[in-house]
Amino acid sequence: MLRACVRGAKTTARCNYGQTYFNNLHQRHYTTGGTSAGLKVVTAGLISVGGVFGGTVLYAKWDPKFRSTVEKNVPYADWLLGTALGPPVDPLPIKKKMERSQPPSMMEKTLKEPKPVATKKEKDVIEKPSVSPASAAQTIEEASAEATHIISAMSEVQSVPAPHDTEAAVLKKMPEQCDECEAATLAPDTALAPEALKERPMEEVAARLAEQDQAEKDVLESLSANLDESLSNSAKATLTAIGAQEAALQAISKHTQKLKEAMEAEVPSEEKSVQWKDLEAALINRGTAVDDAHAALLNAREALEGLKAVIDKSKGLMVLAARPLVLAAEENLHKMVVDLDKMVTKVQAAESEAKVVSQYSELVNEAKLQFQREVTSLTPEIQANWKSLTGKLTQDDLNALIAHAHRRIDQLNRELAEQRVREQIHMEAALDQQRLEHQKALEMAVDSALQHMREDARLEQERKLAELREVMEAEMRTQLRRQAAAHTDHVQDVLKVQEQELRSEAQQVLSSKLLEQETLYRQLTQEQLDNFTLDMNSAYARLKGMEEAIDSHVVAEEEAQRAHRLWLAVEGLSHAMGTAQGESTTTPLESAAQVVRESCLNNEFALALAAALPKESLERGIYSEASLRSRFHSLCPVARRVALIDESHNSLYQYFLSYLQAVLLFEAPRQAPPAQIRAQDLDPFKLLAYASYCLEHGDLELAAKLVNQLRGEARRVVDDWLREVRLTLETRQVVSLLSAYANAVGLGTSQAS
Amino acid sequence: MSEKELGKKWDRCLADAAVKLGTGLGLGIVFSVIFFKRHTWPISLGSGAGLGMAYANCQNDLRSHYMLRKNEKVSICF
Numbered sequence: 001m002l003r004a005c006v007r008g009a010k011t012t013a014r015c016n017y018g019q020t021y022f023n024n025l026h027q028r029h030y031t032t033g034g035t036s037a038g039l040k041v042v043t044a045g046l047i048s049v050g051g052v053f054g055g056t057v058l059y060a061k062w063d064p065k066f067r068s069t070v071e072k073n074v075p076y077a078d079w080l081l082g083t084a085l086g087p088p089v090d091p092l093p094i095k096k097k098m099e100r101s102q103p104p105s106m107m108e109k110t111l112k113e114p115k116p117v118a119t120k121k122e123k124d125v126i127e128k129p130s131v132s133p134a135s136a137a138q139t140i141e142e143a144s145a146e147a148t149h150i151i152s153a154m155s156e157v158q159s160v161p162a163p164h165d166t167e168a169a170v171l172k173k174m175p176e177q178c179d180e181c182e183a184a185t186l187a188p189d190t191a192l193a194p195e196a197l198k199e200r201p202m203e204e205v206a207a208r209l210a211e212q213d214q215a216e217k218d219v220l221e222s223l224s225a226n227l228d229e230s231l232s233n234s235a236k237a238t239l240t241a242i243g244a245q246e247a248a249l250q251a252i253s254k255h256t257q258k259l260k261e262a263m264e265a266e267v268p269s270e271e272k273s274v275q276w277k278d279l280e281a282a283l284i285n286r287g288t289a290v291d292d293a294h295a296a297l298l299n300a301r302e303a304l305e306g307l308k309a310v311i312d313k314s315k316g317l318m319v320l321a322a323r324p325l326v327l328a329a330e331e332n333l334h335k336m337v338v339d340l341d342k343m344v345t346k347v348q349a350a351e352s353e354a355k356v357v358s359q360y361s362e363l364v365n366e367a368k369l370q371f372q373r374e375v376t377s378l379t380p381e382i383q384a385n386w387k388s389l390t391g392k393l394t395q396d397d398l399n400a401l402i403a404h405a406h407r408r409i410d411q412l413n414r415e416l417a418e419q420r421v422r423e424q425i426h427m428e429a430a431l432d433q434q435r436l437e438h439q440k441a442l443e444m445a446v447d448s449a450l451q452h453m454r455e456d457a458r459l460e461q462e463r464k465l466a467e468l469r470e471v472m473e474a475e476m477r478t479q480l481r482r483q484a485a486a487h488t489d490h491v492q493d494v495l496k497v498q499e500q501e502l503r504s505e506a507q508q509v510l511s512s513k514l515l516e517q518e519t520l521y522r523q524l525t526q527e528q529l530d531n532f533t534l535d536m537n538s539a540y541a542r543l544k545g546m547e548e549a550i551d552s553h554v555v556a557e558e559e560a561q562r563a564h565r566l567w568l569a570v571e572g573l574s575h576a577m578g579t580a581q582g583e584s585t586t587t588p589l590e591s592a593a594q595v596v597r598e599s600c601l602n603n604e605f606a607l608a609l610a611a612a613l614p615k616e617s618l619e620r621g622i623y624s625e626a627s628l629r630s631r632f633h634s635l636c637p638v639a640r641r642v643a644l645i646d647e648s649h650n651s652l653y654q655y656f657l658s659y660l661q662a663v664l665l666f667e668a669p670r671q672a673p674p675a676q677i678r679a680q681d682l683d684p685f686k687l688l689a690y691a692s693y694c695l696e697h698g699d700l701e702l703a704a705k706l707v708n709q710l711r712g713e714a715r716r717v718v719d720d721w722l723r724e725v726r727l728t729l730e731t732r733q734v735v736s737l738l739s740a741y742a743n744a745v746g747l748g749t750s751q752a753s
Numbered sequence: 754m755s756e757k758e759l760g761k762k763w764d765r766c767l768a769d770a771a772v773k774l775g776t777g778l779g780l781g782i783v784f785s786v787i788f789f790k791r792h793t794w795p796i797s798l799g800s801g802a803g804l805g806m807a808y809a810n811c812q813n814d815l816r817s818h819y820m821l822r823k824n825e826k827v828s829i830c831f
Contacts, residue, residue, distance in 0.1 A: 647819045650816045652815065716758075720754055
């Protein structure tokens with residue numbers, strides 16, 4: 001295809017490009033060669049890669065292990081394989097499913113079996129209480145079957161269901177066990193028995209049990225009656241049959257004996273005729289006896305059949321108490337059958353013997369007849385009874401007779417020789433016949449013997465089973481008795497424990513009630529007491545309150561007086577501070593302060609304030625404002641003169657300059673200070689101007705603040721004045737505080753009073 | 754009375770200056786008369802020296818507060 005494309009390209013090139021196609025071809029050849037080779041390589045590579053991918057995908061689809069290894073080792077293989085093949089099928093769950101399927105199958109089997117049983121049981125519950133023992137037995141059987149199923153399911157061992165027991169003594173426990181079984185089956189298979197199987201009440205159970213017992217007894221009785229009847233019937237019939245058979249046997253043997261005698265004995269003719277008559281009589285006898293025997297046999301067989309039917313029916317009812325009866329009946333039946341068969345075989349043997357003998361007799365008779373016929377044919381005159389003709393025969397007759405006799409003898413000799421020759425064959429034939437007959441007889445005997453043996457074995461087995469059952473019953477009874485004993489013990493213990501518990505509970509309740517009552521009583525008494533004390537306390541408190549009120553009034557009065565005194569003292573102090581007497585610019589405030597201190601001995605605040613008065617003011621006194629003002633006025637020019645002097649500028653030349661500045665600078669001596677002052681525009685002149693203004697207007701504090709801003713020599717100059725001003729301000733502050741306090745106190749006390 | 758200090762200092766200064774000047778002058782005159790044949794330069798020297806000393810003293814006195822002494826401790830407050 002590629003080459004086709006290439007060729008196509010070439011042709012198109014030829015068509016389109018005409019002359020230059022060679023070049024193009026060449027080029028193209030090269031290029032196409034190159035490209036064709038390249039394309040080949042590319043396509044080969046693509047094909048191989050695609051093949052690899054496809055192969056891996058297919059193999060992964062087929063082999064999950066390979067898929068998992070690929071997914072593990074190749075990064076995005078799991079996504080790819082997932083999109084291509086679908087999610088990986090995990091091999092492990094299959095195993096688990098298999099493992100899980102196995103036990104559930106067993107469980108299902110066992111569950112399925114109780115299911116129909118449970119449904120059956122529901123039907124039983126729905127039925128009326130008058131249930132036949134068959135169904136009760138069936139339920140018990142079902143219960144036991146269920147129990148075994150449960151056990152088998154739990155232990156995963158398929159066990160043969162235990163044989164059902166319907167012992168009357170055990171029946172009383174059975175309903176409980178039944179209920180337990182029911183409960184046990186209900187617990188694992190609640191889904192299977194959705195309708196609740198209610199436990200039959202005790203009375204109903206007892207009634208049912210009694211009914212069951214009664215019914216069983218009835219059945220048993222009827223059964224035993226039936227069995228006895230049929231047994232007696234069959235016994236009678238068998239006995240009669242056996243008797244008849246015996247009689248027949250006797251008759252046959254007698255007959256054969258008579259026949260043998262008649263055949264062999266050479267006796268006189270009268271006795272012969274008697275013998276023959278006896279023989280006939282015996283034959284008739286035999287015939288009748290045989291018929292009787294046959295009839296009796298049939299009768300007996302019928303009776304036995306009837307008995308067998310009854311036995312089977314009784315077996316079908318499955319009532320254990322009848323078992324021995326049934327067993328005995330069966331044994332009897334078997335015995336009777338055996339006897340009958342024996343008799344029958346005996347009779348048959350006798351009959352066969354008799355047949356042989358009769359055959360012999362027949363042969364003999366036939367021979368006799370033949371001889372007689374021959375004799376009569378030879379000598380027609382001879383009468384039938386040829387034995388009495390010996391005197392009447394003529395010589396010819398005698399000769400003829402002798403000739404005939406000779407001829408007969410020859411014939412007989414010949415026959416004998418022939419017979420001797422054929423003896424072997426005849427013997428063999430006879431032996432074969434005998435063998436055949438023997439065989440048949442043997443087979444029959446063997447069959448009958450086998451049947452008898454089988455019957456015997458079966459009876460033996462049944463007997464053994466019955467014995468074993470008896471033993472198991474006894475064991476079961478003992479175990480149940482033990483269980484009952486254990487149960488009673490347990491119940492006793494539980495009762496004891498319960499009694500103790502109840503007693504302790506009652507005791508507790510009693511004690512708690514008593515406690516309650518006591519606490520209630522105590523509460524009441526306490527309440528009474530509390531009320532009384534409350535009243536007393538309130539009265540006492542009122543009394544106390546009144547006393548306190550009176551005391552406080554007294555105290556208040558004293559306070560008022562003291563406050564007044566304090567106020568007076570403070571007033572004195574402030575007056576002393578305000579006035580300067582005579583030439584001394586200051587007055588010591590000591591005395592006034594002393595008065596103040598005396599007047600406020602018990603007042604800490606006032607004492608503290610009094611103590612806060614600076615010592616100098618007390619000793620020396622303070623300058624009045626006017627004096628300070630005047631002093632400032634004298635200070636001002638000095639400060640102005642040294643305005644330029646500070647730490648760095650303090651040479652004489654600087655002094656000269658400063659003096660010059662002071663002389664030449666014209667500024668208003670007083671200026672109102674602005675609300676806000678910046679540090680830059682604070683030169684001494686301005687400050688002094690502001691301060692003097694403030695002083696003129698009485699604002700000592702602001703003046704002090706402003707003056708405090710001076711620096712350098714000017715500050716040194718005004719230092720003393722500043723100290724004085726501070727002192728004054730301090731003292732004034734304290735005094736004002738004291739007066740305010742005194743006023744307040746006075747106001748307060750006066751208000752109170 | 755810190756404001757009076759300055760006045761006091763000036764008084765001292767002037768007194769000292771007067772004394773020194775006078776002393777210098779006198780000494781100058783004496784020296785010029787006695788030793789230096791009535792030249793005027795000892796007089797001017799003496800008076801100049803006297804004046805100079807007086808100036809220096811005055812200056813020192815006026816600066817004295819600002820000068821840190823060896824054993825003094827001055828707290829610098831801003």
